Amino acid sequence: AFRYVQRVALTAGTPSFEVRNVPFSSYGYIVSAYAPGLNGNQMTVEISEEHPLAEDVRLAITPGAPFSLLLRDQDNGPLASTEVRLVPSGAPLGRPAQSKSTDNFGSAVFENLLAGDYQVLVGPASAPLIEPQRIQVQSSGHMMKGGVPQPQGTTLVVPSGTPLAIAVTDAYGNPLADAAVRLQATDRRQLTLLEGVTDVRGQLHFSRVQAGTWQIDVSKTDFDRRFKQLTLDGRDAPPE
Numbered sequence: 140a141f142r143y144v145q146r147v148a149l150t151a152g153t154p155s156f157e158v159r160n161v162p163f164s165s166y167g168y169i170v171s172a173y174a175p176g177l178n179g180n181q182m183t184v185e186i187s188e189e190h191p192l193a194e195d196v197r198l199a200i201t202p203g204a205p206f207s208l209l210l211r212d213q214d215n216g217p218l219a220s221t222e223v224r225l226v227p228s229g230a231p232l233g234r235p236a237q238s239k240s241t242d243n244f245g246s247a248v249f250e251n252l253l254a255g256d257y258q259v260l261v262g263p264a265s266a267p268l269i270e271p272q273r274i275q276v277q278s279s280g281h282m283m284k285g286g287v288p289q290p291q292g293t294t295l296v297v298p299s300g301t302p303l304a305i306a307v308t309d310a311y312g313n314p315l316a317d318a319a320v321r322l323q324a325t326d327r328r329q330l331t332l333l334e335g336v337t338d339v340r341g342q343l344h345f346s347r348v349q350a351g352t353w354q355i356d357v358s359k360t361d362f363d364r365r366f367k368q369l370t371l372d373g374r375d376a377p378p379e
Contacts, residue, residue, distance in 0.1 A: 141168070149174070155195075163187045172198040178254045178278045179231060201278055203251035207292035208274075210245045210261065212299040214329065214349070217245025221268070221297070224260040228273065231255055254278040261297055268297050300347035301371060307341045307357055314341025318359040325368075326352040 141162055147154040161168070163186060171181035180198045210218035221241045227234040234255055239247035254276050262268035274293055307318040316339045324331035335343045348371060355367045 161186050170196050170198065172200055173231075173233075174200050175233070176251075176253075177202055180278075203253045204276065204278070205290040206249045206252040206276055207290060208239075208241075208247045208249070208259065209292065209294040210241050210247075210297050211294055212297060212349070213347070214327075214331070216299070217241070217243070218297055218299065219243045219245055221245070222262060223247045224264075225249065225252070225257040225274075226260060228256040228258050252276050259295065261295065269295070298347040300349040303345045303348040303371075305337075305343045305345075305355070305357075307337050307343075307359075309362070314339070315359055315362070316341060318357055318362075321356040322348065322353045323356070324349075324351055325354050 141164075143158050143161075145156045145158065147156055165185070165187055167183045167185045169181055169183050171179060173179040178201045180200065182196065182198065184192060184196055186192050208223055210221055210223070212218060219241055222238065223241060224236060224238040226236045231253075234253045237249055237252065239249060241247045256273060256275050259272040259274055260267060261272075272295055277291060303322075305320055307315045307320070309315055314337075316337055318337045318341070320335050320337065320343050322333040322345070331349075333345055333348065335345065337343045350371045353369045353371070355369055357365045357367075
């Protein structure tokens, strides 16, 4: 195997270097450029007796690009003051992890993000709000306009609210399985419904129910239909 590393000082001009006595090979060579804190580049070239390298190899080194991440709940509302961490995943190696807190608009702007895949972690490490999400950041060299790196971004939906447990029984306190449960918000213009069916223990769990006033509608064949109103303030744990 032939491996050669050349350190090149970055100057005002285009840095260049020369490698001599490269063995011929039909498998090709990977030529790559790396600079700490910048996006590197690589290409594969063939250097063989039939195809000697006839021209210079040109590799670009580009700065990181701005990337904005928007957090929205299920009603398209912003999630403010929420911790967001970007953890590099896979190649290229050596990229640092970054963290921010969203502003009042639910936005976290990373000014200088290197290209590659990242895992997005939302919320405290001990209690994440959603499963890790994967995003891809393009090199600023692919997103240029007038010589300026163009911003990139994506929106993640993070359901907000508190867990709610509902238990359905008959008149004697026995659990009722397969009872249809419907929650409808009564304090907002947009129709908001949550629906489910009780399990063998007569229970149903909603992982995220937003603060507000809800009407609970419970029905099951051969049983009377029941309605109940529930108000959640988003601070205290809801009753069962």
